Amino acid sequence: MQNQIDSIKDDVLARIAAAGDPRALDEVRVEALGKKGAITGLMKQLGGLSPEERRETGAALNLLKDEVAAAIDARKALLERAALDARLAAERIDVTLPPRPEAAGSVHPVSQVTDEVIAIFCEMGFAVAEGPDIEDDWYNFGALNIPEEHPARQDHDTFYLPAEEGERRPVLRTHTSPVQIRHMQASTPPLRIIAPGRTYRSDSDVTHTPMFHQVEGLVIDETTHLGHLKGCLRDFVEAFFQVDNVPMRFRPSYFPFTAPSMEVDIGCSFKGGELKIGEGDDWLEILGSGMVHPNVLRAGGIDPDRYQGFAFGMGIDRIAMLKYGIPDLRAFFDADLRWLRHYGFRALDLPTLYGGLAR
Numbered sequence: 001m002q003n004q005i006d007s008i009k010d011d012v013l014a015r016i017a018a019a020g021d022p023r024a025l026d027e028v029r030v031e032a033l034g035k036k037g038a039i040t041g042l043m044k045q046l047g048g049l050s051p052e053e054r055r056e057t058g059a060a061l062n063l064l065k066d067e068v069a070a071a072i073d074a075r076k077a078l079l080e081r082a083a084l085d086a087r088l089a090a091e092r093i094d095v096t097l098p099p100r101p102e103a104a105g106s107v108h109p110v111s112q113v114t115d116e117v118i119a120i121f122c123e124m125g126f127a128v129a130e131g132p133d134i135e136d137d138w139y140n141f142g143a144l145n146i147p148e149e150h151p152a153r154q155d156h157d158t159f160y161l162p163a164e165e166g167e168r169r170p171v172l173r174t175h176t177s178p179v180q181i182r183h184m185q186a187s188t189p190p191l192r193i194i195a196p197g198r199t200y201r202s203d204s205d206v207t208h209t210p211m212f213h214q215v216e217g218l219v220i221d222e223t224t225h226l227g228h229l230k231g232c233l234r235d236f237v238e239a240f241f242q243v244d245n246v247p248m249r250f251r252p253s254y255f256p257f258t259a260p261s262m263e264v265d266i267g268c269s270f271k272g273g274e275l276k277i278g279e280g281d282d283w284l285e286i287l288g289s290g291m292v293h294p295n296v297l298r299a300g301g302i303d304p305d306r307y308q309g310f311a312f313g314m315g316i317d318r319i320a321m322l323k324y325g326i327p328d329l330r331a332f333f334d335a336d337l338r339w340l341r342h343y344g345f346r347a348l349d350l351p352t353l354y355g356g357l358a359r
């Protein structure tokens with residue numbers, strides 16, 4: 001019997017050492033220690049031995065079982081380690097490699113500038129409001145004191161959508177001013193909001209595109225006046241362009257929804273195809289503004305005998321062109337990757353007043 005034990009031991013230990021993967025190892029275990037295994041078979045023969053032999057052989061068999069089990073455990077741990085090492089090597093990622101250039105996106109100047117505008121006005125205590133791109137005729141025109149036959153309706157080169165049966169034609173909003181009305185209806189003064197978003201007019205040249213971006217501003221309180229409007233816009237312009245004393249021109253103007261009304265221009269130069277602000281003797285109009293017309297307050301459900309305030313509508317694309325020296329507005333929406341790479345911003349450059357707005 002001892003001979004058998006010795007030869008099984010040599011055989012099993014050799015096969016354990018040769019097992020190349022957990023499955024092969026398990027086969028060896030079953031063949032040695034399983035119900036029909038070689039060692040189990042010897043155990044079964046113990047019954048036929050004399051008490052003396054049984055004790056001795058039994059002890060030797062138990063020793064063998066323990067030895068084999070330990071060898072299997074050790075081999076198993078080794079194989080698992082090797083498998084893990086192989087997997088780690090196969091799935092290795094070199095985190096120091098730079099990202100592939102084609103995978104690197106950039107933030108569009110319009111998005112960046114919108115975030116900058118929001119950062120500045122929110123610092124002044126404004127909240128952000130929104131409205132739909134597809135508007136009711138009433139919100140886009142009627143409520144803003146632009147009656148049916150008013151020439152402003154033609155001025156806006158409106159895109160109309162087909163009307164539902166018996167309804168008026170919806171429009172692609174020609175400005176962000178309808179958000180004024182929606183916000184007045186939804187809240188009670190004092191009001192202090194900006195409303196950035198897309199706007200649409202059938203117009204296209206170097207400084208106009210059929211879809212463009214505006215940010216509306218609205219402040220309503222009991223004593224808000226034109227001086228607040230001018231101060232607010234000057235603070236904005238200086239924070240946005242990060243230049244003191246930007247030349248600004250407040251021109252008397254006309255909008256049906258404000259009285260009095262002013263258009264605001266910023267001093268700039270267009271020399272050599274490059275646009276620079278704060279110098280030169282050209283002006284670029286960036287916004288329309290004024291004191292909110294009593295009829296507009298009424299349309300928004302606000303009592304004009306108690307409340308007054310100002311509103312403005314500024315071209316986001318315009319101020320982006322000025323700040324970042326981008327000469328042609330149409331290129332903004334060409335989706336030309338070379339342009340985006342040149343004028344785009346890194347995704348993590350979030351504008352803040354303390355960290356700087358332009359980086």
Ligand code: PHE
Nearest residue numbers: 175177288289290311312313
């Ligand atoms: N809605 C006007 C425009 O698009 C701008 C404006 C807004 C003017 C608010 C005055 C007050 O031209």
